[in-house]
Amino acid sequence: KAGVTQTPRYLIKTRGQQVTLSCSPISGHRSVSWYQQTPGQGLQFLFEYFSETQRNKGNFPGRFSGRQFSNSRSEMNVSTLELGDSALYLCASSLDPLGTEAFFGQGTRLTVV
Amino acid sequence: DQQVKQNSPSLSVQEGRISILNCDYTNSMFDYFLWYKKYPAEGPTFLISISSIKDKNEDGRFTVFLNKSAKHLSLHIVPSQPGDSAVYFCAASASASGTYKYIFGTGTRLKVLA
Numbered sequence: 219k220a221g222v223t224q225t226p227r228y229l230i231k232t233r234g235q236q237v238t239l240s241c242s243p244i245s246g247h248r249s250v251s252w253y254q255q256t257p258g259q260g261l262q263f264l265f266e267y268f269s270e271t272q273r274n275k276g277n278f279p280g281r282f283s284g285r286q287f288s289n290s291r292s293e294m295n296v297s298t299l300e301l302g303d304s305a306l307y308l309c310a311s312s313l314d315p316l317g318t319e320a321f322f323g324q325g326t327r328l329t330v331v
Numbered sequence: 332d333q334q335v336k337q338n339s340p341s342l343s344v345q346e347g348r349i350s351i352l353n354c355d356y357t358n359s360m361f362d363y364f365l366w367y368k369k370y371p372a373e374g375p376t377f378l379i380s381i382s383s384i385k386d387k388n389e390d391g392r393f394t395v396f397l398n399k400s401a402k403h404l405s406l407h408i409v410p411s412q413p414g415d416s417a418v419y420f421c422a423a424s425a426s427a428s429g430t431y432k433y434i435f436g437t438g439t440r441l442k443v444l445a
Contacts, residue, residue, distance in 0.1 A: 222374070251432070260337075260437035261375070261420060274432045308374055310433075319365055320433065322374030 220245065222311050222323035230329045236297040239326045243290050243311030250292040251320060252284060255306040264307075267292055299330045334358045335423050337436035345444050350408040352439050354421035357402065361423035365433070366395060366406045369418045378419075379406070411443045 223242040231237050243250050252264040263276040267286035284294040290311075296303055306327050310320035336355045344350045354364075362383035367375035381388040381395045381404065388395050394407045408415055418440045422433040 224374075253433075253435070258437065261422075261433075261435035263432050263434065266432055276432075310374075319377040319380055321377065322367075324372070324374045 222309055222321055224307075224309050224323035224326050226326060227324065228327045228329075230331060231299050232331055233299055233301060235299050236295065237299060237328060238293050238295045239307055239309075239328070241292045241294075241309030241311075241323060243292070243309075244321055247311035247313055247321075248290050249312045249320075250286055250290065251310045251312070252292070252294050253308045253310065254278075255308060255325070256304075261308065264294065296328075301330050304328060304330045333437070334361075335421060335434045335436040337419075337421060337439045339439050340437070341440040341442070343442045343444060344411045346413055347410045350406075350411045350415065350441055350443065352406040352408075352419050352421075352441065354404045354406075354436055355402060356404075356423050356434075358423070358425065358434075359402070360425040360427055361434075362426055363424045364395070364397060364404050365422045365424075366393075367420045367422060367435075368415075369420065369438070375420060408441075411441075413443045413445050416441055416443045 225240045249268045251266040253261040255261045266274045270286045281297045286292045306325045308325045310322045312320040365380040366378040369375040379390050379393045381397050397404045418438045420435050420438045422435045
């Protein structure tokens with residue numbers, strides 16, 4: 219079956235703009251998590267959605283937001299972009315309950331100039 | 332506060348030898364641990380996991396060991412192959428949190444020399 223699909227793969231934005239990233243989970247997976255990867259910081263948890271509800275949120279400013287639709291697809295939005303938001307944004311999907319691994323998409327490489 | 336630490340940013344190993352990647356954690360609530368492998372321009376791929384009720388889990392060339400008292404886990408790759416060259420992340424989660432949130436380490440770049 220198809221894996222986790224993230225669009226777009228690459229994005230260049232200007233400081234102050236906003237951006238929306240999309241994630242389609244594996245069919246049947248209802249949990250979607252978002253992570254930010256930057257050099258030296260590893261993968262940092264942004265938020266997790268299950269059944270259209272945000273269940274957990276990482277330590278990121280309010281400029282980072284997300285949502286999940288009824289078909290489990292998820293979007294994350296970053297407003298008022300800053301240079302430091304340049305990163306690889308990864309989406310992971312998983313079955314619920316806990317105890318199973320999450321499957322990652324290829325990520326969206328965001329560059330803020 | 333880095334709850335999951337991978338103190339070795341890089342590791343070089345000769346092909347055919349054992350690779351040992353280490354990971355330490357501080358949160359005693361963590362009860363599920365995973366290792367992911369990441370190639371450039373790709374998302375992390377799941378390798379192996381271990382629950383806190385076990386101290387060892389094996390899958391082919393990959394074995395993960397968990398020492399709960401030391402809050403330490405390690406991934407052993409035997410024998411190492413050039414295709415294993417990648418960045419390896421360990422991750423931890425706490426089922427008591429009721430949510431699916433992984434805390435990742437900063438990764439170890441493994442280079443297997445032919």
